[in-house]
Amino acid sequence: MSPSWGYGITGLTVGQRVFGLTDWARNGSLAEYTAVEARNLAPLPADVDHTVAAALPISGLTAWQGLFDHGRLTTGQTVLIHGAAGSVGSIAVQLSREVGARVIGTGRTTHRDRALALGVDRFLDLQTENLEDAGEVDVVFDVIGGDILDRSAALVRPGGTLVTIALPPKVQPKDGRAVFFVVEPDRVRLADLATRLADGRIKPVIGAVLPLGEAPAAFDPAQHTPGKTIIRVAEDQPGGPS
Ligand SMILES: NC(=O)c1ccc[n+]([C@@H]2O[C@H](COP(=O)([O-])OP(=O)(O)OC[C@H]3O[C@@H](n4cnc5c(N)ncnc54)[C@H](OP(=O)(O)O)[C@@H]3O)[C@@H](O)[C@H]2O)c1
Numbered sequence: 001m002s003p004s005w006g007y008g009i010t011g012l013t014v015g016q017r018v019f020g021l022t023d024w025a026r027n028g029s030l031a032e033y034t035a036v037e038a039r040n041l042a043p044l045p046a047d048v049d050h051t052v053a054a055a056l057p058i059s060g061l062t063a064w065q066g067l068f069d070h071g072r073l074t075t076g077q078t079v080l081i082h083g084a085a086g087s088v089g090s091i092a093v094q095l096s097r098e099v100g101a102r103v104i105g106t107g108r109t110t111h112r113d114r115a116l117a118l119g120v121d122r123f124l125d126l127q128t129e130n131l132e133d134a135g136e137v138d139v140v141f142d143v144i145g146g147d148i149l150d151r152s153a154a155l156v157r158p159g160g161t162l163v164t165i166a167l168p169p170k171v172q173p174k175d176g177r178a179v180f181f182v183v184e185p186d187r188v189r190l191a192d193l194a195t196r197l198a199d200g201r202i203k204p205v206i207g208a209v210l211p212l213g214e215a216p217a218a219f220d221p222a223q224h225t226p227g228k229t230i231i232r233v234a235e236d237q238p239g240g241p242s
Pocket residue numbers: 058059062082083084085086087088089106107108111126143144164165166181182183225226227228
């Protein structure tokens with residue numbers, strides 16, 4: 001994507017490699033060319049491939065905003081991350097570890113090895129273990145919703161926060177906050193995340209990389225691949241769309 005002119009272009013130049021969130025309010029970003037507000041884009045380091053970078057804007061910004069802006073997670077606290085092996089959860093695990101939090105990750109039985117490799121201190125198998133065995137935590141980061149979200153409220157310590165990206169919570173922590181939010185564009189934070197991607201501090205979980213012509217398959221629940229699905233709209237070219 002190449003910025004030309006408009007609101008928010010300060011700091012970007014024509015032809016620069018950039019990446020970022022497309023606007024929620026517009027359809028049609030699954031295409032070779034798309035119009036995006038320049039302020040929603042961040043420079044992409046030369047050594048980061050567009051395919052890998054494409055996994056970061058939604059998952060990375062959602063994880064960051066959920067953990068730190070809404071959850072106020074800090075060093076030494078305990079965070080319970082549902083769906084720890086998934087797209088958002090896996091980045092949340094890596095960012096939580098970096099800040100020095102103790103991380104309990106949840107998921108299905110088949111997710112255990114990936115979650116442990118990402119750095120969870122403890123994996124709780126939602127198919128065979130009781131969620132309540134997690135004990136009290138400072139922050140819950142939920143990506144699943146439903147019964148898991150409802151039951152998680154009771155695990156939040158006084159003063160702690162239940163954060164969810166699934167849907168507004170019906171059950172509130174007894175003496176804590178409950179937050180549902182939708183990810184927002186943030187160039188500065190995205191640039192921070194790109195640095196972490198470039199130096200290896202975070203690695204997105206990429207499940208499949210498909211050409212644009214196979215995009216319909218990517219939306220077929222029957223062909224669901226764990227992790228982020230990336231649609232390649234063009235072959236990599238210096239400064240070209242990808
Ligand atoms: N509010 C926002 O701003 C925002 C931002 C990003 C995403 N989202 C939403 O958040 C959700 C998660 O996004 P994502 O990209 O991280 O999805 P994802 O890559 O599919 O990750 C979700 C993870 O949770 C696991 N999971 C789901 N239900 C489970 C259950 N009942 N028990 C155990 N594990 C379960 C999934 O396993 P399986 O793959 O085996 O099902 C997967 O590992 C989606 O609904 C997405 O639309 C919201």
